[in-house]
Amino acid sequence: MRFHTRKWIKPEDLNPNGTLFGGKLLAWIDEECALYSIIQLENSKCVTKYMSEINFQHSARQGDIVEIGIQVLKFGTTSLTLKCEVRNKMTRSTIITIDKVIMVTLDEEGKPTPHGKTKVEFVKDRLQNKV
Template identity: 60%
Template sequence: MNFHTRKWVKPEDLNANGTLFGGSLLKWIDEEAAIYAMCQLDNKRVVTKYMSEINFLSSAVQGDIIEMGIVATHFGNTSITLFCEVRNKVTRHSILTINKIVFVNIDENFSPVPHGKTKITSSSDKFKD
């Protein structure tokens, strides 16, 4: 799994305890996962269908740099299932894991449509001469 996206934990991202607010983190994850799904399915129209148990393992504080890793684990007919891990960039300690985030490929009428994908593709695979 590659960790591409990084976020700097700022004061506006904190909860009343002075640690990273889970809602902020989940917003970042949903956005990053949606972008990943769009890139894998070659469609800008995807919707979040399901997110499994969210396992908070540790917290982050103001000034920490966190990074998100996402990888596809299953391709359905109209869906893609992802795994996500968030960790502290400096210490490499896991902050959170989500075993299943499911996105559905949709058309302009918001109906599920087959995507025809069966494996992970990288950017280099898409831009071959």
């Protein structure tokens, strides 16, 4: 699993219990999965179709730094299936896991469209191939 983004837990991210609000964390995950899919599938119109069971394992508190990890499980015809884990950067304890997030590429009319991708590609490799 590759960990791409880090977030610093600030007062506005907390729930009344003084821990990271789950909705805020899910929004960060959704955004990270969308960005990853847009870059991977080279289509700016990617949407979340499905998220499997969400497993909160540890809480995060103000001042903690968390990192969001994503792993590609499968390339579908119009979709990309990901796995996600968020962990505390300093302690490496897992905060949340989501076994399956399905992202779908859309055409100009908002309908699922084939993306033609079959494997993980890195932007740096794409740029070298275009030179």
